[in-house]
Amino acid sequence: MALTKEEEKILRSIKIPSENNPNKPEFPPGNPKFPASPTYKINVSGFSDVWLKDESVNPTGTHKDRMAWEMVVTYRQMIVAKKQGIIKSLPSLSILSSGSAAFAIQTQLRKYKLPNLHVLIDSNADPKILKNLELIGCKIFLKDLGRTVFSWKDILNLTKNPNGFDITSNEAYDPTVRFYDWMSYEIINSNADFVFIPFGTGQLYENVLNIVKKEICYSVKDPRFLGDKKILKNTSFLGATTSNPRSKADKLFAPFLPFTNYSQQWIRYYKHTGMTGKNSDVYQIQEKHLDKAIEIAKAQGISCEPSGIAGLALMLQMRSKLPNNMKMLIVNTGKTKYIQ
Numbered sequence: 001m002a003l004t005k006e007e008e009k010i011l012r013s014i015k016i017p018s019e020n021n022p023n024k025p026e027f028p029p030g031n032p033k034f035p036a037s038p039t040y041k042i043n044v045s046g047f048s049d050v051w052l053k054d055e056s057v058n059p060t061g062t063h064k065d066r067m068a069w070e071m072v073v074t075y076r077q078m079i080v081a082k083k084q085g086i087i088k089s090l091p092s093l094s095i096l097s098s099g100s101a102a103f104a105i106q107t108q109l110r111k112y113k114l115p116n117l118h119v120l121i122d123s124n125a126d127p128k129i130l131k132n133l134e135l136i137g138c139k140i141f142l143k144d145l146g147r148t149v150f151s152w153k154d155i156l157n158l159t160k161n162p163n164g165f166d167i168t169s170n171e172a173y174d175p176t177v178r179f180y181d182w183m184s185y186e187i188i189n190s191n192a193d194f195v196f197i198p199f200g201t202g203q204l205y206e207n208v209l210n211i212v213k214k215e216i217c218y219s220v221k222d223p224r225f226l227g228d229k230k231i232l233k234n235t236s237f238l239g240a241t242t243s244n245p246r247s248k249a250d251k252l253f254a255p256f257l258p259f260t261n262y263s264q265q266w267i268r269y270y271k272h273t274g275m276t277g278k279n280s281d282v283y284q285i286q287e288k289h290l291d292k293a294i295e296i297a298k299a300q301g302i303s304c305e306p307s308g309i310a311g312l313a314l315m316l317q318m319r320s321k322l323p324n325n326m327k328m329l330i331v332n333t334g335k336t337k338y339i340q
Contacts, residue, residue, distance in 0.1 A: 002083070003079065003082060003083050006113065007079055007082070007083075007090075010075075010079060010112055010113055010114065011076065011079045011080070011083075013112060014072055014073070014075070014076040014112060015029075016073060016076070017032060020181075020222055020223055020224055021223060022034045022223055022224050022226070025182065026069070026073075026182070027065075027066060027069050027182055028058060028059055028065065028069070029069055029072070029108075034182065034186070034224070035186040035189070036058075036066075036182065036183070036186065037053065037054055037055050037056075037057050037058060037183075037186070038053075038054050038057065039051050039052065039053045039054070039186070039190055039329070040052055040054065042296075042300055042302070042330070043300065044296060044312070044315070044316075044328075046319060046324055047315075047322075047324050047328060048324060048325050049325065049326065049327045049328060050315075050328045050330065051190060051192065051327065051328065051329050051330070052302065052329075052330050052332055053186065053187060053190070053329060053330065053331045053332065054302070054303075054332050054334070055183075055308075055331070055332060055333050055334040056302070056303035056304060056308070056332060056334035056335055057334075058104075058334060059104075059107065060100075060103055060104045060107050060336055060337050061303065061334045061335050061336050061337035062100050062104060062308065062333055062334035062335065062336055063180070063183060063204065063333045063334060064100050064101045064103075064104035064105070064333075064336075065104045065107075065108075066179060066180055066182065066183055067101060067104065067105065067179045067180070067203075068101075068104040068105040068107065068108040068109075069108060070179050071093060071105050071108065071109065071167065072108050072109070072112055072114070075090065075109075075112070075114050078090055078091070090114070090115055091115070091161075091163055091164045091165055092115040092116065092117070092118055092139075092161050092164040093105070093109075093115070093117055093118065093161075093164055093165055093166075093167050094117070094118040094119075094120065094155050094156050094159040094161045094164050094165070094166050094167070094168075095117060095118070095119055095120070095155070095166070095167050095168050096119075096120045096121075096145075096150060096155050096166075096168045097119055097120070097121060097168075098121070098122070098125070098129075098250070098251055099121070099125065099126070099129040099132075099133065099336065100251065100336045102117060102119045102121070102133055102138055103129075103132060103133060103136065103138075103336055103338065104336075105117055105167075106119075106133065106136050106137060106138045107136060109137075110136055110137050116137045116138060116139055117137075117138050117139065118138075118139045118141065118159035118160070118161045118164065119133060119138045119139065119140055119141065119159070120141050120143060120145075120150075120155055120158050120159050121133070121140060121141070121142060121143075122142070122143070122144065122145045123142040123143055123144050123145075124144070125142075128338065129338070130142075132338040132339050135339055136339070139159070141158055141159045141160070143158060150168075152166035152168065152169065153166075155168055168201075169201075169203075179203060179204075179207060180203065180204050180207040180208070181207065181211060182224065183204070183207075184204075184207050184208045184210075184211035184212075185211060185222070185224040185225055185226075187208055187329065187331060188208070188211060188212060188215070188225070188227050188232055188235070189224075189225065189226045189227040190227070190327075190329050191227050191228050191231045191232075191327065192235060192327045192328060192329035193231070193234070193235060193236070193277075193323075193326040193327045193328070194235070194236050194238065194277070194279065194315070194322065194326065194327070194328050194329070195208070195235060195236070195237045195238065195328075195329045195331065196238050196240060196310075196311030196312065196314050196315050196328070196329070196330050196331065197237060197238070197239050197240065197311055197331045198239075198240055198241075198249075198251075198252060198307055198308060198309075198310040198311055198331065198333050199239030199240055199241040199252060199282050199310075200241070200251050200252045200307065202239070202282075204331075204333070205237070205239045205282070208237060209237060209267075209270060209276065209280075212232060212235075212237070212270075212275060212276060213270070213275055215229065215232060216229065216232065216233055216274075216275045217275070233274060233275065233276070234277050235276065235277050236276065236277030236278065236279035236280045237276060237277070237280045238279060238280065238281065238282075238283060238311070238314055238315075238318075239281070239282035239283065240252070240282075240283060240285050240310035240311050240313060240314035241253075241282055241283070241284060241285070241310070242284060242285055242310075243284055244287065247285075247287060247290070247306075248287070248290055248291075248294070248306035249285065249290055249306045249307040249310050249313075250306070250307065251305070251307035251308075252307045252310055267280055267281055267282075283314055283317075283318075285310055285313045285314050285317060286313075286317055289313040289314070289316045289317040290306055290309075290310065290313040292313070292316055293309050293310070293312035293313035293316060294306055294309060296312065297309050297312065297332075302332060303334065303335050304332050304333075304334060304335050305334075305335040305336075307333070308332050308333040308334050308335055309330075309332055311330045311331050311332070312330045312332075315328055315330065
């Protein structure tokens with residue numbers, strides 16, 4: 001089926017230099033580089049070697065911009081499929097979001113003139129967030145989310161998008177390396193002994209561990225891996241989350257995680273087969289340590305929201321159990337730069 005002139009223009013505008021060549025990176029669009037975000041040393045009392053992976057420099061301020069770009073890449077594949085007569089029209093995407101992911105994705109969809117995102121969001125969400133999503137063209141669907149578990153079919157139905165795709169999870173895509181593969185390599189290339197990662201949906205944490213497995217077990221090394229394999233096998237990856245519904249780290253709290261692949265058995269398998277350090281796991285953070293982490297970040301000019309700096313809170317919480325002279329990497333997932 002022939003493309004419209006507008007679709008031909010969109011197809012030409014989406015440029016993907018390479019899938020895994022560090023000399024031809026694909027993110028951020030318009031100014032790609034690898035690594036795409038900086039890693040720099042920060043001062044934390046009691047520790048001598050703490051580094052911050054800072055995703056706040058991304059277009060809308062968080063690591064979700066990387067996921068957003070992958071949605072543009074997916075649409076390019078769909079446009080090619082339409083040109084080949086495989087599909088008749090471009091589908092719309094749906095997502096259950098608290099705001100950041102939807103804002104990042106719609107920003108990219110709007111830039112490339114792709115179908116607007118359908119967003120399922122809690123009816124008690126911050127009015128400022130709702131206003132921002134509306135301003136950039138999201139189709140908003142409000143519902144009291146409560147403790148209900150939604151399947152991808154539920155999300156499509158609630159967003160009136162029966163023929164579209166739900167991207168809340170990566171179920172429709174490759175679950176092992178999609179969304180955060182470049183970021184995962186940037187993280188493991190740091191050669192840190194301990195890596196602290198915010199754990200909300202779990203997608204970033206899962207992606208990092210799957211990339212670790214790939215580099216430890218596969219005989220062919222990805223050209224993006226520039227780290228030390230011996231160090232990587234002993235690196236502990238610690239996810240920071242909360243079960244406190246009143247926590248300041250509100251993006252990490254969920255009464256359910258319907259799409260996460262993480263389980264105690266999964267991480268035990270990694271540790272028992274020597275693919276990761278003995279402290280790798282997902283931990284609950286305490287609010288007092290989160291408050292201290294926010295204070296440290298503010299003092300050093302780090303742009304973050306409480307959820308984004310939760311890894312630092314976990315490191316502070318585990319202070320007595322950590323060797324203070326080993327290399328620590330804190331992943332700051334950033335803070336959304338809303339319009340208003």
